[in-house]
Amino acid sequence: MALSSALLLALSGCSTMGGEDPEPTASEPTSSAAGEVGGEVVLVTHESFNLPKKLVKAFEAESGIDLVTRAAGDGGTLTAKLSLTKDNPTGDLAFGVDNTFASRPLDEGVFATYEPTLPPGAADYALDEGADKLTPIDVGHVCVNVDTTWFDKEGIKPPATLADLTDPTYAGLFVTPGASTSSVGMSFLLSTIAEYGDEGWQEYWTDLLANDTLVVDGWEDAYYGDFTQGGGKGARPIVVSYDSSPAFTVADGKSSTAALLDTCFRQVEYAGVLSGAANPQGAQAVIDWLLSDEVQAALPTAMYVFPVSGSVEVPADWATYAVQPTAPLSVSPADIAANREQWLSEWTDVITR
Template sequence: MTRTIARTRTSRTPRALVAAVGATAVLALAACSDDAGSGGDAASSGSGGAGGGTVTLVTHDSFAVSDDVLAAFEDESGLTVEQVAPGDGGALVNQLVLTRDAPLGDAVFGVDNTFASRAIDEGVLEPYTPAGLAESAVRYAVGDGGELTPVDVGDVCINVDHAWFDDAGIPEPVTLEDLTQPEYADLLVVTNPATSSPGLAFLLATVDAFGEDGYEAYWAELRDNGLKVADGWSDAYYVDFSGSEGAGPRPLVLSYSTSPAFTPTEDGTASTTGALLDTCFRQVEYAGVLAGAENPAGARQLVDFLVSEAFQADVPEQMYVYPADDSVELPAGWAELAPLADDPWDLAPEDISAHRDEWIQAWTATVVD
């Protein structure tokens, strides 16, 4: 949820493609060395201090920042930012765990609340809390040690192609239960929770909605109603979804509540797609300092940057999610076209950590096997 083309507001949808992170951004997994971790002590809170040199950000393949915003940070800090992107959110945490003795970089961005507890429990992060963290971000904190800093917020929801339903003369679904009805047979594509972070978020939404005793039966109904499962968000949205540039055959797709802001009508007053806000799961993404970082001071500065006003203001139109700092002014039209759900489905990170593998295995047995 791999995308490698620079995004623009007029032609991209949320989480769609990877923006180039400036001329200094280097995608190089081979940059790690066996002696990683000799760079100094971690700070528990406050200003990141002066690091200098190169700082490597380990992130998912949807990270994006405007060139001028990144350049201003590099000029002010004296740092050169390099990027390593081993995959989507789930792959990211797996890689952090697998490489904890020789970290892929210095800081991480993109660990979300579906994997946050695992990252903390595996000890791949150093405690650090930026001094300038907004109050609105603090409410999304996880754990007790300050290892992860909230950066952005988004809702994973089913999206609908308005024109398809208008042309077919079928009312659009509204709820999770609606998706199992015969009139919506063969219309829905979602992503695999074992390989996709939005897919996992949607699985968790169904666990919250139907309980541990009912979510498997719900997925069996979706399966029997012609559900299609894609490995990743790009294939689901750009290949299978009828409302995207790929003009696929399915008018219902798992995406984000912000997606409709980037499929505007010609006059810009409405959207050709919509998000079903009764189906949403709240997703929070975090940043942190990696244990054993070669440049821990630079990593702390980078985390400070990710919660700074400049970066937070850049988040909506670069990564198409909401900044964790709710005082940041949002792009025009977001309130109408990209609202967050009033009452999203949600699960405590510790519950996710305790049952995530069990729920994924049960889902796989129900839907795929």
């Protein structure tokens, strides 16, 4: 879930949640990671990885580990680089491979086996295949968002479903990032494939475009450039964003936006020990740390995502305004791996007609 670097910079000033370190729990390093732990551990991740420096320094002081982070572009670029360097890994572990990209590195043997003790609820996000190699760390959902204040002012009922977006009532009101240029846009494409199937999604996109849907390069372009609540001079009150976005448009105890929960596609980010890691025990300890209450509680304000752990609380605004879907749309990692290039080619054909 490689989020906008500009957005993350805006969020990075938020302090980490929690106070003193809790007593050791099941999410502390397990026996498989115990023993000689320390030294340098290189974490290969996407460019949006962002945890509070105070939290990182506390982990380093307690574990004796020197954590070095190497960014490798967005989630797709990260996954491709991990596969290309599988025989000579550039780090000890990776974080940021998500369920839309997981099949390729798993099939190519990029990750070594490691199964930490998961915190409550985290097993719900484990992969059906590869759970012994990739550990769920965070979850988020790409959803259509609406500017509720705009619809209230205009006296128009906002859309609620994907089908609604093709209704003439909403002609010229919707903007989305492109699937070929944005991970958010790719997730939206996958949501339409999940909803309409391999035989129907192209027709749905044809209808979307006929309803004057605007396709732009990236999420920042859509949200901050064209969306009416993006802070600029946008003219479109419907945008593809995240289920957590409404928590960041709160003023006077009310959010000016809402996520349409029937349109959401789930993204889970994973961490895994790289095969051939120079410090595999240190890598395991980092994964255990990513599952700890301290890190899980910091994820919302640090990386704009939900924790996979059910034992930590999200910020108050998130609990009220960042509502997660109960039945998100999904496509299996295996189906994505098998069909991604064909789907993107077909999608490009549709939008360029």
